[in-house]
Amino acid sequence: MSKSSASSNLKTSITVNDLIEMKQRGEKITALTAYDVTFARLIDEGGAEVILVGDSLGMVIQGHETTLPVTIDEMVYHTKACSKGVKRGLLVADMPFMSYQASVEQALMNAARCIKEGGASAVKFEGGEELAPTIRRLVEIGIPVMGHVGMQPQRVRMYGGFGLQGADSAEAKKIMRDAEAVAEAGAFAIVLEKIPRSLAKKITEKIKIPTIGIASGPDCDGQILVSYDMFGLTDQFKFRFVRKYIDMAQEVRSAVGKYRDDIRAQTFPSETESFE
Ligand code: KIV
Numbered sequence: 616m617s618k619s620s621a622s623s624n625l626k627t628s629i630t631v632n633d634l635i636e637m638k639q640r641g642e643k644i645t646a647l648t649a650y651d652v653t654f655a656r657l658i659d660e661g662g663a664e665v666i667l668v669g670d671s672l673g674m675v676i677q678g679h680e681t682t683l684p685v686t687i688d689e690m691v692y693h694t695k696a697c698s699k700g701v702k703r704g705l706l707v708a709d710m711p712f713m714s715y716q717a718s719v720e721q722a723l724m725n726a727a728r729c730i731k732e733g734g735a736s737a738v739k740f741e742g743g744e745e746l747a748p749t750i751r752r753l754v755e756i757g758i759p760v761m762g763h764v765g766m767q768p769q770r771v772r773m774y775g776g777f778g779l780q781g782a783d784s785a786e787a788k789k790i791m792r793d794a795e796a797v798a799e800a801g802a803f804a805i806v807l808e809k810i811p812r813s814l815a816k817k818i819t820e821k822i823k824i825p826t827i828g829i830a831s832g833p834d835c836d837g838q839i840l841v842s843y844d845m846f847g848l849t850d851q852f853k854f855r856f857v858r859k860y861i862d863m864a865q866e867v868r869s870a871v872g873k874y875r876d877d878i879r880a881q882t883f884p885s886e887t888e889s890f891e
Contacts, residue, residue, distance in 0.1 A: 743794070760801070
């Protein structure tokens with residue numbers, strides 16, 4: 616099989632190189648999280664270039680207060696479901712807490728599960744300089760890696776919350792060093808989470824790979840949001856950095872109310888909605 620006919624058979628049409636070229640052309644990257652086949656398909660059809668199966672599923676799907684309890688088995692399960700719905704975008708699996716930090720071997724085996732069993736095209740993990748050897752090894756054997764620096768939710772117990780990182784100059788320097796180390800190790804993109812806009816701009820100008828921002832201002836090469844926040848499903852919380860593009864929580868409550876009214880009025884199901 617020729618290389619071009621082989622690549623036209625690939626299920627995903629956006630590659631890691633496409634994202635790097637988008638940065639070079641100054642085209643902004645759209646990324647969103649997904650956790651199941653239905654939303655993954657809709658987000659893909661809506662035109663997101665990157666679909667991240669985020670470990671945020673620990674909070675928005677499983678109801679935990681942090682992402683810490685999420686397991687690699689759960690990530691593989693959700694990634695597999697999402698992979699059935701994604702045809703165009705780059706599907707990235709997030710590696711959960713303690714599925715990659717213990718050793719390079721542990722990271723390799725768990726990243727391989729995300730690719731082989733989950734059907735992801737790439738993996739993402741949180742961390743900076745300390746994870747450069749792990750990133751280098753994964754990339755060496757052909758697993759694309761997305762980095763994640765700034766506010767790293769898996770470090771919530773160290774921070775004592777999910778607050779802004781990089782506000783003082785020592786922290787900002789450390790985050791810059793982390794981003795440079797991740798890029799030099801061969802990551803194809805990097806998430807910048809909850810850092811000051813000016814720092815995100817400096818990092819974006821300095822490194823060659825695309826920066827995907829969340830709560831880090833408009834100067835990143837792309838933006839990512841937790842889809843449930845952007846869809847207005849998590850309306851028990853209010854986040855300054857989230858723009859709600861649809862009020863799905865209200866739509867769902869109102870649909871359930873109408874359904875209940877129809878059942879009580881005995882107008883559902885109708886003749887045409889029943890069988891002889
Ligand atoms: O888990 C997640 O959803 C993430 C994004 C917010 C970047 O890491």
